[in-house]
Amino acid sequence: MSLPTKAMRDGLLEKRSSGLLQLWKKKRCLLTDEGLRLRSCKGPAAGHARSPCAAWSSGSRSKELPFENMVTLDCVEYKRGLVYFTVVMDTGKEIDFRCPQDGTAWNAEIALALVRYKNLQAVESGRKRHISAAHMCSTELDNEDL
Template sequence: MDAQKVMKEGLLEKRSNGLLQLWKKKRCVLTEDGLRLYEWKRSGSGASGSGSKAKELRFERMATVDCVEYKRGLVYFTVVMAGGKEIDFRCQQEGTAWNAEIALALVRFKNLLAVQTGRTRHLSHLGSTGEGETPESW
């Protein structure tokens, strides 16, 4: 994901897995391959996190973006991974919400993958059925 185009960058809150399930701020970067989550720390110059290690939620392992709920100016949503693991997020409702951006990017990724898979199958099918045939034998 290093050279991928950044589609959206900003703050999201992720619910922790612990017993208390606290909401923790994350600096997030959405790219063509997935979502990177960085620790969010307030410093003298604002939010930082670019130097910290990112947790990556790659689209190839994501199943869907689900469970959208609107409460008190916040959007609550869930990213469901291929193995069934659910990761809860919330963000401000203003502007284009993160859940919509992530869902659209996931659809683009899955569509591109389907086109590439279909093209590969089509080309392999053409290669296996067209062997040994010449235009004269048609």
């Protein structure tokens, strides 16, 4: 059973398309403790000041970028009031993003969440190794008594 994901941030982010023109497209993003969820900002709600994109719903199609598949976040550059950064996936794919420089930048929040996730995975892995080693030692001791 998996625990419900905690939403850390919700808002707009621009992602560079992978097509020939590599246009910047606005995406509605949800940063959770498991990764980043992206959804297109198309339709009548896209220009509305209060609701930049339609609300998240279970039926809406979104692209998932789980932290387990992310390697790092790098290439941070500041230009004309925007922060440009790249998420590198374990397949080698690089995904470019940009966001406004004012306030808390998305790149910092994603990087911190990624580090937190990787640290929790390392602790969990270490705990499993420790339990496995302790089990192996107790099994060896039990066999010596026979």
